[in-house]
Amino acid sequence: MANNADKNVMDSAAAPVIEDASLPEMPLAGDIAREIMETGAGAPSPGPRGAEMPEPAPSSEADEESASYGDEEPGSYGDMEGPAAACAPPGDYTEAYLRLAIDVDDGELTLVDAAVIDGPVVFSDLTGQMAYDAVVHGRRVAADAFDDLAVRHSFLSPDSPETGHGVGQTSHYQFVARVPRSEVTLDELADLEVTLMRPPSTRALAENEAAAPGLPLEDAAAAAGSEQPEIVGRLHGIDLEQLGGSAAEAVRSRLR
């Protein structure tokens, strides 16, 4: 049969496409088969599933008129119950991330807090005035970007608006680094290197990432032939002992 299926573009003037020549054309009347519905059936067909619906219900017009199936009055509603989320058993390494709070003082980075937090972690596309990457044995395990945290910014004075913002720098601030738990083990913490940097432009790291995805950010800049970010400081290794007993133990117990 001449149809245009072989050239595979629609031609509404062509003959119908035969999808499957082994199938018949539609007859004018169908077969009569064996298991058939009983006309006027009075009983429901038995089924293997579930149980009967426990709610009583109107089953006739008379029922409906006399039954108390009316709507309840609208009211105020509380929280919806649940969700019935399954709790991860101890030692279960489902989605979670390591959160590191890092103090910056004149370019010196110090770990001030750490915790493992349940749930997914999402990173920006590396647009920002500052950024960090976290690297283990040359492998980038996390990177994110944000506003310049070293900026101090006073509101405009209503008495002398011409002076604008008071803008200054501060040498002491904190930032947060997040590392997916799946990307780092407890043993690797000692080798985890967190680098805080300022890119040459807010979009520079994102552009480098597009050109050389997944590399440590300095390597990505080199691979992309871009200007290197200015390094603010580095934290060489995560020493949980700095945190004190309970916080350190909490992290240890939740990393592989």
Added chain:
Amino acid sequence: MPESVTTLQPAGSPGAKRDIAIVGDGFQEGEQSLFNDYCRDTVMEGVFRQDFYYEAAQAFNIYRVNLFSADSGVTTNTYDADGNLVNSVHRDTRLDTIFTGMWARCWIEDGPSTSSRLNMVLSAFVPDWDFVLIVVNSTGFGGCRRGNRLYVTRGADWSVVAHEFGHGFGSLADEYCRPGTFSGSEPQEVNVTANMNRSTLKWRQFVSPTTPVPTGVNPNPGNGACTGYNQGTRPALWSSDLDAGLFEGAKYQDSGIYRPVENCRMRGNSPQFDPVCYTEMRRIQHPFSGQTFNHVVTGDFNGDGRDEVLVHNENSIQIYQASGNQLDFVAGAVERVPGSWQFASGDKFYVGDFNGDGKDEVIVYNSTNWNQEYLGLLVDDGDGGLRLIRRYDDRMPGWQFARDDTFAVADFNGDGTDDLIVSNGTNWSPAYLGMLRSTGFGFTVARRYDGVLAGWQMRKGDRYLPGDFNGDGRDDLYVWNGTDWSVRYLAMLHSTGSGYAMVKRYDNTAPGWSMAKHDQHVVGDFTGEGRDDLYVFNGDDWSKAYLGMLSSTGSELSMVNRYDGNAPGWQMRRHDRHWAMDVDGNGRTDLLVYNYQDWSTEYLGTMVSTGSGLTCNWRADWLGEWNLGSVDQFEPCNYEGASGRRDVVVHNDNWLGMIRATPTLSLQRLYYRWIHNYRQGRNW
């Protein structure tokens, strides 16, 4: 009452969102309402009801931390002109902040223990915070941002907070001006530049070709002023915050550096973000918003005669109003709407006018995300959004909800308000069907059928298709089962208003049509006679595809036309999919047809009913700038407010398009990742 944290906006898992903590200092236990009011009025009803922040609210978790200070107010230090402390009024406060009232000292300073105390508080209450807003109990003016901390007094209004968040969440530069000439290299922020070359300008895509570049040039450098439009005549409809050009003065200089618009939020605080800043904020926060266009429903929620578009993602919704051929954001909700419907990923939406007010309401059903099933009735809140007026938890009188309940909208009693049909053949034995009559503010089970429906033995594979096949104003029911019996059955059940009566049953054969397992049906009045007819398509069970037009006489069906393999202007194939439309507004139901699987490219077409046949036209591969694909979903609707139902919203993960189907299929508007109408250019 102990110190506590309250989640004001629970958008999602902390690591997947931006987490803002609002912490008070200098508020005694009995003064918490002052702090709470500030959080509500300034942050929630102020900042997060403004343009970008409202539209992208689901990117942000917002936490309020109530701390109790021993004293009311905070320590106030006074300095002389040389910066010497001349007076200090000490207050014992939870965070030890100090109000100075001096611009040069950033208005508010940390006390010796502020950082350590703040870290302890946040660690306890908001362990994964990104940004903290510290509200000090002072009515004096002032505010200071230090990195990811923003300090404000109670005198700071929403606009300054919105401005500062522009720095904190968008890395945006200030667009203020002061005397001075910029002489450095190109600034790193996206919204300021030293580059005057139109072809390489950072924001060139937002500048109209007719706009002069530069657009504003400072005639007196050193005057400290930000220059407005002065290169030619400022167009009458020029917007000072939305029309982009190149205006001299930005980032604390009045010359040698330029900003995109005359006055945006990064200069004047209260104006909205200009297209450059808006796009940057959206782009950076997009991964945290989690927004896609995968789940879209349409309906005329505000009763203006045009369908709005409701976008649902996880625990949020956004509603966009149609205006001409574009959509404008009107309202959104994160986590819940007033009345307490909490949105979740498994929500299913059904749209109809359930109270007869001429506006569409929304039924939401969720049987997967909670410990029990929920059904909610959401109505227009009068401000473009929705509010819940009725919720059924787990059951309603006469019906026990179950996981696989399936709903259909139908006015089965002909009172002019839509009702619901609910069926479940999966979770119970026997199968059930309920007729839920709308009371305008809820539903009542008018009738329930347990296993047998007016002579029809109900089975798991039953498909219920409401339609007024006898033209009496009540929606009747076509019932189809092609899987559970060795005979294929199609029934016409007439609605009495409170029940159904069997009118006709077809066993294996309808007039001119041999029924087969994979028959697909679309209900609609294709003859224009006031009765709902039946399109039936089968592309699987025969050697070629068939499309039948079965017209209802009110008591039976008759074959008006059957297309074997080809319809006029459309070659039918196995995976054709159909939706009901009224392309030409003549009251006859037409079809939208799509096939992305059977040809070397995708085809989208219309099949317009003449009453006794079809005329088709189609577009292949591209529809304007829309590249048709396998992931595309289609929502026939009426966003134009014209007669009929001639519009289609097409959507997938990242893209949403507005299609008009007459005179031929044409794309009217295209959005990428978010819905925003730029006056010039776009975000891709």
